[in-house]
Amino acid sequence: MSAPNGARRQIKDHPEIPISPDEMAVCAEQILEAGASILHLHVREDDGSHCLDVDRYQNSINAIKNKVGDQLIIQATTEAVGIYDRHQQMEMVKKLKPEAVSIALRELCPTDDELGEFEAFNKWVIKENIFPQYILYNPDDHIRFEEYIKKGVFHHDTPFVLYVMGSYNGPTPDTDALKKLAANNKRPWAACGFSENEKDCINHSTKVGGHIRVGFENNIWREDGSLLENNGEMIKHAATVAMNNNRPIASVDDVRNIFNLRG
Numbered sequence: 001m002s003a004p005n006g007a008r009r010q011i012k013d014h015p016e017i018p019i020s021p022d023e024m025a026v027c028a029e030q031i032l033e034a035g036a037s038i039l040h041l042h043v044r045e046d047d048g049s050h051c052l053d054v055d056r057y058q059n060s061i062n063a064i065k066n067k068v069g070d071q072l073i074i075q076a077t078t079e080a081v082g083i084y085d086r087h088q089q090m091e092m093v094k095k096l097k098p099e100a101v102s103i104a105l106r107e108l109c110p111t112d113d114e115l116g117e118f119e120a121f122n123k124w125v126i127k128e129n130i131f132p133q134y135i136l137y138n139p140d141d142h143i144r145f146e147e148y149i150k151k152g153v154f155h156h157d158t159p160f161v162l163y164v165m166g167s168y169n170g171p172t173p174d175t176d177a178l179k180k181l182a183a184n185n186k187r188p189w190a191a192c193g194f195s196e197n198e199k200d201c202i203n204h205s206t207k208v209g210g211h212i213r214v215g216f217e218n219n220i221w222r223e224d225g226s227l228l229e230n231n232g233e234m235i236k237h238a239a240t241v242a243m244n245n246n247r248p249i250a251s252v253d254d255v256r257n258i259f260n261l262r263g
Contacts, residue, residue: 001190002031003040004231006217007050007081014220016230019044021063027231028064028072034232035239037252038073039064040102040213050081052092061098071252073261075100075133080107086114090121093130099261100131102162105141109148119153126155131261133160133190138174142181160259161189162213166197183208188259194218202238206245212238 004018004027011017018027028039041064043056061074076098078089086108093101109118125132134154136142145161148154163182165175175197182189182205190211193201198219202212214234220227228234239249250258 001038001040001075001211001213001215002027002036002231002235003042003192003213003215003217004031005042005044006215007042007077007079009216009220010048014216014227017216017220018231019048021060024060025063025067028068030230030232031235032068032071034235035249036072036232036235037250037255038075038100040075040077040215040217042077042079042217050079050083052078052084052089054092054095057092057096057098073100073131073252073255074098075102075131077102078108079104086110093121093125097128098130100133101125102133102135104135104137105145106137115148115151115153119151119155122153123155129261131160131259132156133162135162135164136178137164138172139177139181142178158187161185161187163189163191163210165191165201166194168194170195171197179204182210192218195221196223198234199223199237202241206238206242206247211250212242214238 004024009017011019018024031039041060043051043053043060045051057076064072064074076096078093078101080089089108108121109115122132134145136145149159163178165178166172182191188211190213191201191205192213198214202214205212215231219234222228242249
């Protein structure tokens with residue numbers, strides 16, 4: 001999976017960060033060629049700030065599909081970035097009805113008080129054949145997620161997880177704990193790291209059965225401090241690491257079959 005832009009970085013941070021629909025379409029072609037099968041999509045306001053505008057999402061999705069067809073699964077983010085509340089996040093998904101969506105557990109269900117509404121939203125997501133991925137930031141998120149699985153909150157026996165290992169400031173005290181939790185997770189999961197931690201995250205996840213998310217949302221630098229060429233560079237690196245560990249690279253058809261996304 002590629003996360004090409006995120007909510008915060010701008011052209012001044014990297015000249016190849018894709019912001020506009022046309023730029024995202026070019027990026028989609030680059031990451032597809034490099035081996036990606038899922039594109040984690042953020043869209044921006046005219047001033048470059050984060051937004052969850054449905055029309056802007058649709059414009060980017062259309063541009064990507066015009067360039068690469070259905071050869072990438074497009075995952076819309078619901079990230080709040082301190083701007084949106086959980087009702088606005090869920091409303092965006094209901095209006096857009098993307099093929100896939102990422103959901104931070106702590107944002108859409110911050111406490112058990114929101115559990116009923118969150119469960120109903122998950123039921124709707126599954127009914128609409130939307131492919132959800134649930135983002136977990138620390139061991140407490142993981143523990144609560146496991147409890148909710150037992151309660152049937154996700155309406156799915158094997159919900160797909162993304163473990164966020166670290167932050168823009170580097171590894172956190174929770175990173176090692178998340179590595180252990182991920183390694184013992186028998187359900188499908190992926191992980192992402194930040195900056196110099198990105199390659200360590202790739203190596204660890206590949207060796208213990210996880211999937212990989214890389215991209216300019218998390219890291220724009222090589223180990224020598226120079227800028228990565230584009231979003232395809234770390235996809236190629238991740239693909240090489242995976243192949244060296246006898247982990248075949250999933251095509252978009254493989255992903256749709258693994259997660260039963262057809263129909």
